[in-house]
Amino acid sequence: MWLRAQWFKRDGEKGWRDSVDREVEMTRSGVGVCDVTTLGKIDIQGRDAAEFLNRIYSNPFLKVPVGKVRYGLMLRDDGVAYDDGTTARLSDTHFVMTTTTANAVTVLRNMEFARQCLWPDLDVHLISTTDGWAQYAIAGPKSREMLQKVVDIDISNEAFPFMACSACTAFGTPARLFRISFSGELAYELAVPSRYGDSLIRALMQVGQAFNAVPYGTEALGVMRIEKGHAAGNELNGQTTAAMLGMAGMVSQKKDAFGTRLSQRPDMNRDDDLRLVGFKPVNRQAKLDAGAHFLTQGSAQDMANDQGWMTSVAYSPELGHSIGIGFLKRGRERMGEHVHAYDPIRGKDTLVEVCSAHHVDPEGDRQRG
């Protein structure tokens, strides 16, 4: 079983929110380190590895340059989105895929089926390396400065830009470095063979002392991805399409990948369908709740008037109030509108303002900086 810290309590912190808020604030203003080992990792090799990935992911993968990482979206064969992650190209014939933690086995199983049964003519080979690598996210505006004391390659923005990847050493041990960001900050993920994982996190925290580096847990990770509007398990719940996630453009219409055809069905591309957007309480003191359903002002509180639901919420230390993301009918056209977040189970009815799902740094300047 994977065990990861939700937060790291410090003396004087009274509740979990104190710890999580501090971890977010210190990461966004300095540097934070988070264990991301649990993400699925699949080694993909072969002459046709790029072609294979191009058929598995809905977005193009044929021309990913060596030394680059690309974000990919996977559809089920019925066209519904089911997993996402980044895949790095280490050589012409070698890729390393990351999957969500929960879907690591399912994705490998589905790809193994595709490889053996659907496209046996492709030269492609898969093996899980999830347990083989310990991986840490190092995020925040000081992450580059700190990491430059750890790795042996030039990681300046010019030499190692956003979405770069490379083999390197970490404290002299062979490692892999990826410049990817789940937090929305300038960020890297550093992987070493898992037998060095314990030693690496201790060494990172030792080097990090000079930068006031903070370890952060899964709660702070969740807060930062909600602030950033990144989809996770709550949004990829097996009912949501690329269009609903605001990723219709990631389903290439120029190729036939897994799920492409059935994702073209008219009802999955309706303009009046649910869209992922952000929410903030009109009364900024109010706390939002995941699971609340949206109702247009003045409409009766019943399923006939259901306008969607809140998928994820967090208190944003940066904005100083509760924020949420969720699916709302015609959500993109309703920016600024006030709707009810109605939650009969909790007995709550909160007026919320519709906004962009990208609550923090919508232009992405921080992660590219």
Added chain:
Amino acid sequence: MADIVLCATSPLGGRQVTLAGCDLREVDNVALTSLAVPLGNDKAFAKTLKDKLGLARPESRISTTSKTARALSLTPDQVLVLHDPALTIDVTSQAYTTDQTGNWCILELSGPNARDALSRICPLDLDPSAFPVDASARTVMEHLGAIIICIGKDSYLLLSASSSAESFWHAVEVSLHNVA
């Protein structure tokens, strides 16, 4: 930076115990490398495996050995090699290699009760007539994915995911208690 050196630790820290007349220990001095055979390259791969590593290409369910390595066939186009970490697996011209060392926790179980203990948690027939020395198979034990290899009379190597190594150790240890 210069004064920090990373130290390797195995999933169970080299744990060992004697129970029910059997020795159970974590094997932490073996490396694992997966070799995937490029489509249509079977002949050249088999020759390279023999020439470079001294290993015959294993058939399904029977591993092959050299002085410093053992090869298992897990799927039709993949061979897993357990080897001395000092051995260089230089077959990249004829196979795609992936380091699998950290993926697995390796246990060695030896002793007269080993087969009885394993029979309680492993669904395979481990009778020597069905599972002789050098036999290998993928299976599950207590819901955990595993690989089992018979390495001698009453002696087995057990591989399971390193992230659940504690649970796997617990399963084997409890089974040993039950046959004591």
